[in-house]
Amino acid sequence: MKVKLVADILDANSQLARQNRQMLSEKGILTLNLMGSPGAGKTTLLEQTIDVIGKAFKIAIIEGDIFTTRDADRISQKGVQVVQINTGGACHLDAGITGRALQKLELDAVDLLIIENVGNLVCPAEFDLGEDVKVMVASIAEGDDKPAKYPLMYSESSAVIMNKVDLLPYTDFDMGRFISDTRKLNPDVRFFPVSAVTGEGLENWSNWLKELIKNKVRQRYARGTKGA
Amino acid sequence: MKVKLVADILDANSQLARQNRQMLSEKGILTLNLMGSPGAGKTTLLEQTIDVIGKAFKIAIIEGDIFTTRDADRISQKGVQVVQINTGGACHLDAGITGRALQKLELDAVDLLIIENVGNLVCPAEFDLGEDVKVMVASIAEGDDKPAKYPLMYSESSAVIMNKVDLLPYTDFDMGRFISDTRKLNPDVRFFPVSAVTGEGLENWSNWLKELIKNKVRQRYARGTKGA
Numbered sequence: 001m002k003v004k005l006v007a008d009i010l011d012a013n014s015q016l017a018r019q020n021r022q023m024l025s026e027k028g029i030l031t032l033n034l035m036g037s038p039g040a041g042k043t044t045l046l047e048q049t050i051d052v053i054g055k056a057f058k059i060a061i062i063e064g065d066i067f068t069t070r071d072a073d074r075i076s077q078k079g080v081q082v083v084q085i086n087t088g089g090a091c092h093l094d095a096g097i098t099g100r101a102l103q104k105l106e107l108d109a110v111d112l113l114i115i116e117n118v119g120n121l122v123c124p125a126e127f128d129l130g131e132d133v134k135v136m137v138a139s140i141a142e143g144d145d146k147p148a149k150y151p152l153m154y155s156e157s158s159a160v161i162m163n164k165v166d167l168l169p170y171t172d173f174d175m176g177r178f179i180s181d182t183r184k185l186n187p188d189v190r191f192f193p194v195s196a197v198t199g200e201g202l203e204n205w206s207n208w209l210k211e212l213i214k215n216k217v218r219q220r221y222a223r224g225t226k227g228a
Numbered sequence: 229m230k231v232k233l234v235a236d237i238l239d240a241n242s243q244l245a246r247q248n249r250q251m252l253s254e255k256g257i258l259t260l261n262l263m264g265s266p267g268a269g270k271t272t273l274l275e276q277t278i279d280v281i282g283k284a285f286k287i288a289i290i291e292g293d294i295f296t297t298r299d300a301d302r303i304s305q306k307g308v309q310v311v312q313i314n315t316g317g318a319c320h321l322d323a324g325i326t327g328r329a330l331q332k333l334e335l336d337a338v339d340l341l342i343i344e345n346v347g348n349l350v351c352p353a354e355f356d357l358g359e360d361v362k363v364m365v366a367s368i369a370e371g372d373d374k375p376a377k378y379p380l381m382y383s384e385s386s387a388v389i390m391n392k393v394d395l396l397p398y399t400d401f402d403m404g405r406f407i408s409d410t411r412k413l414n415p416d417v418r419f420f421p422v423s424a425v426t427g428e429g430l431e432n433w434s435n436w437l438k439e440l441i442k443n444k445v446r447q448r449y450a451r452g453t454k455g456a
Binding site: 037038039065066067068070071089091118119120121122123139141142143145146148149150151152164166167170171 | 265266267293294295296298299317319346347348349350351367369370371373374376377378379380392394395398399
């Protein structure tokens with residue numbers, strides 16, 4: 001019964017995720033589901049990413065948190081559209097709550113939507129929100145053994161941002177072990193070692209993101225659904 | 229329906245937790261539910277705690293992980309009894325799975341049982357396992373805004389171990405803000421700033437733990453249920 005119930009919940013979620021994906025795709029918006037542990041540095045990375053590419057592309061943000069609007073308050077200071085979701089206790093976003101947040105955004109001219117999920121290395125990876133790509137932020141300070149212990153999120157992510165590389169000299173983090181453990185789960189994954197504090201590595205990450213946005217924009221014009 | 233279902237699950241869990249608590253209490257074992265984010269340093273803290281108090285007291289460990297036996301392998305090298313639970317995807321331990329792990333331990337002479345929960349700042353706080361006290365490990369590297377954003381675990385914990393204080397000079401962590409945000413949720417909480425790597429602060433934490441164990445042992449002898 002419990003397994004059946006979980007299957008039903010995931011089925012219902014998949015249907016709503018398809019609706020979100022179709023709507024976002026029709027508008028030609030590249031959508032990222034940004035996941036990671038509490039304190040991995042997701043919001044700081046978002047702030048830096050907005051600084052680097054926010055002039056060239058129009059960005060909207062959905063902030064998922066259990067409580068508080070702290071992250072949305074931080075992001076709104078960057079002058080981009082942001083909607084805060086409070087799950088009120090739930091440990092992940094789902095497609096339904098994401099769909100309701102989408103209705104609160106003015107999406108017509110948006111190029112990039114980033115959905116910052118609840119800080120949790122487990123549950124968010126199970127729920128499709130309708131995104132194009134899942135990206136995770138892993139902090140050097142969490143240790144190099146996390147891919148093997150939390151494999152689903154590492155398997156599902158197209159890119160792993162290894163944040164807080166400025167702390168590398170003060171930890172025993174083994175970069176080789178982290179990368180090889182992740183590749184075992186996910187051979188095609190991209191790695192971006194960055195420090196959202198010092199700015200190190202942000203260019204590589206931003207360039208990758210820009211390419212994805214440009215591909216999406218090309219699809220949009222090829223289809224003629226926008227700007228027509 | 230969903231709310232009703234969650235209530236049923238928590239009710240069933242509470243019943244099983246009562247059974248665990250009664251059994252552990254009859255044996256006079258102090259039981260800790262050790263929680264925290266992935267990479268907060270729970271296992272390293274456990275290793276250090278065993279080193280400091282393992283000669284004076286008999287310790288048993290239950291290791292909760294989604295996958296792998298890495299943590300149990302590390303702990304077993306310390307020469308204490310350890311049972312690994314793999315949740316196979318679930319993001320927290322519950323009283324049922326804990327009860328089955330308890331059956332695999334030889335508990336008769338044990339003074340202290342530590343249950344290391346799955347690395348997750350959200351869900352574990354909702355599930356009573358039958359422990360005497362909940363203790364959480366928070367890493368300095370996670371940032372000082374976590375109590376407000378993940379309030380349940382901070383409210384439920386009798387003690388917050390602020391781990392990785394050796395990283396304080398390299399972060400903008402505001403100790404005052406962290407402590408005052410936590411006290412708002414939980415006025416009686418104890419704080420233990422430690423570095424499980426350098427050993428800093430471990431004595432205060434261990435002394436607190438020893439007092440709890442001794443109180444439990446006194447209750448045991450007062451009742452005459454053990455050693456009689």
